[in-house]
Amino acid sequence: MIAAGFALYAGSPPRDLWWLAPLAFATLAAVVRHRRPRAGFGYGMVFGFAFLLPLLGWLQDFLGADFGPWPWLGVAAVEALFIGLGGAGMALVSRLRLAPVWMAAVFVTAEAIRSAFPFGGFPWGRLAFTQDTGALLPLASIGGATLVSFAVALIGSGLAELAWRARRPRGWAVPLAAVLVPLLGGLAMWPLIGTEAQAGTKRVAVIQGNAPNIGLGLLNSDDVLHDNHIRAARRLVDDVRSGRVPKPDFVVMPEQVGSWGPSRTDPQLSAIAGQLDVPLIVGGLGQDSNGALRNEIVRWDPEDGFSQRYIKQHLVPFAETIPMRSVASLVSPFVDRFPQDMVPANTPGVLEVAGTKIGVGICYDVAYDDVFGPAAANGAQLLVVPTNNAWYGHSEMSYQQLAMSRLRAVETGRAMLVSATSGVSAYVRPDGSVAEQTQLFTARNLNVEVPLRTERTIATELGSTPMWTLAVLGVGAVVLAGWRTRRANA
Incomplete structure (x- = not known):
């Protein structure tokens, strides 16, 4: 189980080894097959810990110097x-007919639960996020991340069943279908993933001003991020004026560039917007007149400054919101930095920018299913995700997050622009391919022409229906298997 869990990590971004995920899952499915739920729980936890511990190694890069390995180990263990x-659920349902289907549904249900609980959940490490390339990615346009996770688990469960039946002359139809249907379905979908502009194009500048690689030293260095990105934006102004790059229709800047109180002023941002004569999309920490703190993305206009805003929906536990504040100081440096919790929003982020509807999510938002899909459903023609990944050093975190952006692009049929303080910033096409990206800890601006799209994918239309459908199937299979087991033992 340790080797299988590590293999699932090895198949995760930034490595382009998507096919390792179903093979690793096949090992889990084969080991828990026909075992007691208690044994299934133990094997599943070992598998999960061996996967998540290296996957979340960026937590150690972030907090280890000051807090030791305990936050890293604790998060990996809880997940x-x-x-x-x-x-445990897979073991219980493995004796039912069509077992690969029920085993996959049960695992996806467990993913959905850990994406919501505790403290708002932690979706990092979903099977879908290993599939930013390869045959299964197009399935995101039908059923989003949920369907892609289900496909990985279904193939793995089917492979396990095929291995068990290898010396039997009958009973191959169901496991063979479990392996082939997702693969062939994904391959068949590739030509149907649209990338063409349906409502024209926009030229967009993406600013990456960089940040010093000092980890928690950034905690009280807001001015450094602000000044670096103002400096990078001024380089854009000079490049546009000299004709080295075309003038953009608007500019995207990362999360946590600005900081403004109720007066909502920033003369330097206003100067940049005025010199370019285009709006900026810029992230910052805002404080409302009632004292509420918000992580927000603002449309900053050339004449009026602070305009429309999107407020982050999913706040990071023990950072932007502090559960159990009295003891949280043992695992979080943010207790002293933010004496009060930030306030989230619950509405999709759609901003009107330069005659275009832009779907917005901030950093951690991209891991959740209820941010960019609803934005596309509400008319967004292009997606942007400003983020601040400077905390995490040269770890894999930024590449893991980019993989999520690639999946969201396919899920919604929209181009995605990632604007990161220290990288990785990128332009992702609607088919999930990366047209341009930056390196970590470099200052670089992107200037790209992106397609605007209006057609809704099936996944956008269905919304959360695939997740609830598979949850009902998974829970129903567990209930049925449990009832049969109790009746057999009566």
């Missing part, structure tokens, strides 16, 4: 508990 629950 592994949910994978353990998935293993």
